[in-house]
Amino acid sequence: MQGFPWWPATASDYASRIDFLFGALLVVALLTAGLVFFLLLYFANKYRHTSTADRSGTTRKTWRFEVSWTAATLLIFVALAVWSASFYLRLYNPPPDALQIFVVGKQWMWKAQHPGGQREINELHVPAGQDVRLVMASQDVIHSFFIPALRIKQDVVPGRYETMWFRADKPGRYHIFCAEYCGTDHAHMGGWLTVMEPRDYAGWLRGQGGQQTLAAQGEELFRRYGCSGCHEPGGTVRAPRLDGVFGSPVPLSDGSVVVADERYVRDSILDPKAQVAAGYQPVMPTFAGQVSEDDLAKLVAYIESIGPKQAGAR
Amino acid sequence: MHAPHRSSYLNAEIGLRSWLLTTDHKRIALLYFAGITFFFAIGGLAATLIRLELITPQGDLGSPDFYNRLFTMHGVIMVWFFLIPSIPATMGNFVIPLMIGARDLAFPRLNLLSWYLYIAGGLITVAALLLGGIDTGWTFYEPYSTFYATGYIILAVFGIFVAGFSSILTGLNFIVTVHKLRAPGMTWYRLPVFVWSTYATSLILVLATPVLAMTLLMLLAERVLHVGIFSPQLGGDPLLFQHMFWFYSHPAVYIMILPSMGVISEVVPVFAGKRLFGYEFVVWCSIAIAAIGFLVWGHHMFVAGQALYASLAFSFLSYLVAVPSAIKVFNWTATLHEGWIRFDAPMLYAFGFIGLFTIGGLTGLFLAALPIDVHVTDTYFVVAHFHYIMVGGAVMGYFAGLHYWWPKITGRCYPEYWARFAAILAFFGFNLTFFPQFILGYLGMPRRYQSYPPEFQIWHVLSSAGASILAVGYALPLFYLFWSILKGARAPANPWNATGLEWSVSSPPPAENFAVTPAVVRPPYQYDQGKPCMQADHG
Amino acid sequence: MADEALSFQFATPVQQREAVTLGMWAFLATEVLFFGALIAAYFNYRIWFGAEFVAAAQMTKVVLGTTNTAVLLTSSACMAMAVTSFEAGSRRRPTLWLLATAVLGLAFIAIKGFEYSLEYGEHLVPALNFDLARHGGVAEIFFMFYFCATGLHALHLLIGIALVTWLAIWIGTGRINRGGSTTRLIGLYWHFVDVVWIFLFPLIYLAGRNG
């Protein structure tokens, strides 16, 4: 046993702010509970069966109490709701130039792929002080990527990408857990997040060997799966060119417009007939069941790499 | 067993057949007591094994699959076969007709059918659990439960489906009874609060349970036929399952806690010898909880991939539903003011309830706060929170009611000393079991883990130690209550100086409840200098 | 469902009648939520899948569906006539109206069965012979909804037909007399099954007919 741990490790500024909110709620809770418990014990003692305390005030009107404590709790609760919601919105606004790492969950492990092509299992290395955006998918059941030290978690629902972002500040090693029950070895589906100084991180990346970048691997797959046969000039079938598409709005044949993000690219590979770009025939075959989540990540990274230059587009 | 001297529902007829085919609400309540005690024991056994396993960080009591089956069994049995029917089907069945001055529920045969459905569903599910168990967790999340889980899921889900109809029929019966069978003079504002709470519970039973039935049917269809409904592998959306599941299962929490609140609202004024403070507010808060309780289920899905706007709305509504609960706590506390407070066992359980429910409710505020929920959902913080509500709240209320009405039900008094001891033991055992789990949860310990990082161990050890105390606290009543049936002193008609109609008939009540339909002349909980003023002048 | 006999828990026949009526309506509220869960699922998938889901609805048989709606609405009118004439004290007329109701109910089931057989021929039955390559996965989910909803409705209707037939025999042989609630309660159930169909009809048969 390792003593009495009272508080989880805090690895980011966001985590400290959540701790502050938690502390504020704790104060509200302690005050309320303290008041109730004090009154319970005080009354229980003062007005016990055998005591001779004065009981002449029983005819007082009750509605004034009722209205005031109803109003007070309502006000406090609404204030808390609004305050906490403002934190939550932040989780939904990832910064534009975050380092993007693909994470795939499967029974029972987490696999990560870095932009440089480095891969790791049940480990995640990230640089300190830099925004990191995780793009996550699941191969089988619902998992949940949970890093207590960062106070964040996100369920990963199979069949779609879920994203989550953070900026860790303090170098160190922190737990990663799977928080959504996923079967036999659910308890072992975890690992370690290693936050490193940027310099160490660069060294770590180099030490992982000279793989191709994720995008370069994706380009290879782009040819291997025959995508280039149609999506590049000179193809036999008229298909949209993909240069510069990523991150920009795409008009669809049903009149609506979507932004070509990771989700759109992924869905277009697996279920191409669902959202056909305007002016094209729905002739692309589905690649569902043929492309693994790992390869999908590479293809998405490739499409992203031939998108508009990062600085200008977003 | 010595037969009571007077003629009562217990000896009006004899023989097993007269019990198994009875339509007397009091006898059916006792049948439910038997069933519920049986299922509580099974669920409790599973809980014991879980706490035993968690003493050490490694998984050393059986395989991970064994552990997964254990907590599924614990959850399924406790939720559907203990907590949901616990108070309404036992005490509700027994005292509601007595409280409103009726001779029985509106549909006595339906009441019996509902017991048989409950037992049939329970036995089917227990059979599935014994044949090899299921490892889905009580939530049956898709797509795990359709294509990845092993075991007798079809059988277990079918058992829950059958038991659901028992819930619906019970709720329906109570609604009609409360509306149509009240004695003359028993106006709505003269109803004891327990009747109001059970009525509010019945609304949820009738309106939410069918959604569960349909959801489970679709789950079965998907697992049996391999055709997509919720499973993403077959084109469906697993979040739709979660929506439909929680549309039932969140209000189900109020099915568990509302009757308990009703019991406490009975016990507190009686043992404070004083009118319930803010009666109208307490009863309307019950209705408000039942209604708003339907609007908050999405707070189970804040990290599940639900749309941002939906999460914001559900968070806000979750704060709203906390308001009526808080008002009730304030009113119970205020009732004590200037009372003549006695500390008999039911009152000790009631004190325990208020304390634990307050903690459970306040931690609910943390979970309704979106960013805190992101951190602590699916951790032990949630486990601790809902055990404070369902065990600290609902089960404490169950024991409060059991001790309060025991003399009425059996005509016997239990040993007061042992009962107080058990109440205090359960309170401390409970806190030692579940308070450390709040800390564990904020530290990041996920739920449903058989093994865990060693730094969490100390809190698990404390929790398991508390669980052993809690187990004794829950087992003791079994012994002294059984003893009281054999050797206990005969109970007078109104041992607690209560005011309700059920206390104006003999203990145990006669088979027909009231020889003459009582005429109700005043609201409940009226005391004059601590002396009860009965609701009806002659019974 | 003992009729004019007053059960011991009730003080007056009026109280008994009001209680059983309220009980029936509470049961119907349960049924609304039971079918409603399915309909809510339909709405959400319609939002989520968009045009593809609606397109699948075009494969249903609108002529048969509309005919069946007319049959069921007419059966409800017959049921209402049965209740009215029963409460007016007649014995022969309610029996005939009830038999008409049951026959219309059976006609509905027969048309439904014919429809199912057509769908089987078009490989539209999930789990039995659904042609995924031809119709697509979204259509499969639509037809899963279709068969769940219409199947459960047909089950309710079969129960209704059995009740109505039983009632016709009992009234015809004079075992149920004026004053009891049974006829009215079975009527409520029958009309409710009709109301469910009234909502299923546009969702299943009329969706996507113009596009």
Added chain:
Amino acid sequence: MSAGTILRCWLALMVLLALTTALAFVPLGTANLFVSLGIAAAKALLVLIVFMELKASSSLVRAAAAAGFFWLMIMIALTSADYTHRTDQRVPLDTVR
């Protein structure tokens, strides 16, 4: 509930049925759904009020009749609050069955 009322109600139901079927083939865009549901609600109300005698029933029975539909509306409204705001519109089919 006289025979005449029942006949008139039946006629109205038939007219509404013909109307809704005809309108379904008129392109109105998303309005088609609401028109057909509106007519369905009208038909259901006719059945509820006339055939099921809600017109002559106590307010308690009317409340019981409304409760189911009201709670169903809650369920549809709050679930669709999620579905209409989802940013992921499709879950593609993958893996073999």
